[in-house]
Amino acid sequence: MSDSTINLAQVRRDLHAIPELALHEVQTQQYLKKTIAAFASDFLTIKEVPEVETALLVRLAGSNSEKTIGYRADIDALPIEEETGLPFASKHPGVMHACGHDIHMTVALGILAYFAKNQPKDNLIFIFQPAEESEAGGKRLYEAGALTGDFKPDELYALHDQPAMPAGQIATKKGTLFAGTTEIHLQIVGQGGHAAYPQQAKDALVAAAAFVSQVQTVVSRNVDPIHGGVVTIGSFHAGTIGNVIAGEAKLAGTIRAFTQADLEMMQKRVRAIADGIAVAFGVQMNLELIQGGYYPVENDPKTTAAFMAFMEEDPEVDFAEAQPAMTGEDFGFLLNKFPGTMFWLGVGDPKHSLHDARLNPDEQALNAGVQAMVAYFKQRMAQ
Numbered sequence: 049m050s051d052s053t054i055n056l057a058q059v060r061r062d063l064h065a066i067p068e069l070a071l072h073e074v075q076t077q078q079y080l081k082k083t084i085a086a087f088a089s090d091f092l093t094i095k096e097v098p099e100v101e102t103a104l105l106v107r108l109a110g111s112n113s114e115k116t117i118g119y120r121a122d123i124d125a126l127p128i129e130e131e132t133g134l135p136f137a138s139k140h141p142g143v144m145h146a147c148g149h150d151i152h153m154t155v156a157l158g159i160l161a162y163f164a165k166n167q168p169k170d171n172l173i174f175i176f177q178p179a180e181e182s183e184a185g186g187k188r189l190y191e192a193g194a195l196t197g198d199f200k201p202d203e204l205y206a207l208h209d210q211p212a213m214p215a216g217q218i219a220t221k222k223g224t225l226f227a228g229t230t231e232i233h234l235q236i237v238g239q240g241g242h243a244a245y246p247q248q249a250k251d252a253l254v255a256a257a258a259f260v261s262q263v264q265t266v267v268s269r270n271v272d273p274i275h276g277g278v279v280t281i282g283s284f285h286a287g288t289i290g291n292v293i294a295g296e297a298k299l300a301g302t303i304r305a306f307t308q309a310d311l312e313m314m315q316k317r318v319r320a321i322a323d324g325i326a327v328a329f330g331v332q333m334n335l336e337l338i339q340g341g342y343y344p345v346e347n348d349p350k351t352t353a354a355f356m357a358f359m360e361e362d363p364e365v366d367f368a369e370a371q372p373a374m375t376g377e378d379f380g381f382l383l384n385k386f387p388g389t390m391f392w393l394g395v396g397d398p399k400h401s402l403h404d405a406r407l408n409p410d411e412q413a414l415n416a417g418v419q420a421m422v423a424y425f426k427q428r429m430a431q
């Protein structure tokens with residue numbers, strides 16, 4: 049059914065080779081612009097957003113529109129050195145599409161290519177959004193007023209690839225799909241000194257170690273076990289050599305929960321623990337907790353019921369009901385503003401999780417994702 053005019057695997061490989069970090073997606077945006085311009089459709093318009101320079105919005109005017117359907121793809125990559133050894137591996141040292149946003153962009157381009165040739169009944173907008181991994185690109189776009197007027201979606205969709213699922217399988221659920229998250233950034237300032245004279249120093253490394261241990265109690269002692277939650281400290285830097293007491297430590301991490309109320313309670317507990325460490329160790333705790341736009345991803349009941357009913361019934365689609373996941377997504381912010389549905393697309397690499405330097409998605413998922421969404425949008429527009 050899809051007469052996509054693009055070679056999906058080639059597009060994905062081109063994008064995979066040029067990963068860029070949040071808000072620096074310059075080459076990626078150029079590539080997207082060039083590809084979309086080649087669709088040469090007279091009902092297609094492209095919009096750039098001065099406040100979010102690397103974003104790209106595309107609108108296909110419907111032939112007999114009653115509504116505007118939005119589809120969002122995130123475009124940024126992660127600060128990870130790729131270890132796949134693939135011939136089209138990242139050309140950018142230390143940066144990799146290890147979260148599969150190359151897959152997300154390619155599926156979006158595939159859907160766009162189809163409807164650029166086959167005018168949709170309703171308006172379709174495509175949001176190529178920077179900065180999903182950090183810097184809250186979705187919130188930035190919304191606050192810049194980019195999703196207003198002709199670019200205001202009545203309903204909005206997005207996918208995230210999932211290596212643990214078979215390539216091409218689609219999964220989602222009603223209600224909360226992903227957690228809300230909050231980034232932890234902590235600088236601990238103590239007083240360095242000679243390892244032999246700890247009494248003259250304020251050891252930032254020991255204070256940092258105590259902080260890491262104590263925040264483990266937030267999930268084990270403060271969160272209702274039935275609700276679940278995560279506090280992970282993923283980065284810890286302190287000291288230079290074994291016989292010098294560290295005067296400074298820098299930590300980064302993430303807090304996650306399925307409800308905003310739990311997330312805010314956990315933020316308070318992390319702050320309280322930091323305050324306690326400051327007193328106990330005589331150090332300065334410069335703690336920043338940044339939620340940005342990473343609200344829990346709450347799927348809308350109506351669009352999700354329609355989406356699930358379609359995917360369950362379409363014999364071409366391998367559909368499964370999803371469990372909630374502790375991954376975060378700034379699509380949660382956009383779903384707080386517009387009704388819509390986020391779903392997983394399986395990319396069949398069960399040995400490697402998202403954010404693994406060896407992640408190697410199965411490209412068969414590309415066509416399956418495009419086909420399923422083209423079919424769904426066609427049916428949704430007929431209603």
Ligand SMILES: CC(=O)N[C@@H](CCC[C@H](N)C(=O)O)C(=O)O
Nearest residue numbers: 181182229230231302375376377
């Ligand atoms: C799907 C995925 O992996 N998303 C990221 C989103 C990052 C949120 C934020 N920067 C944080 O770390 O809290 C994730 O790590 O889940």
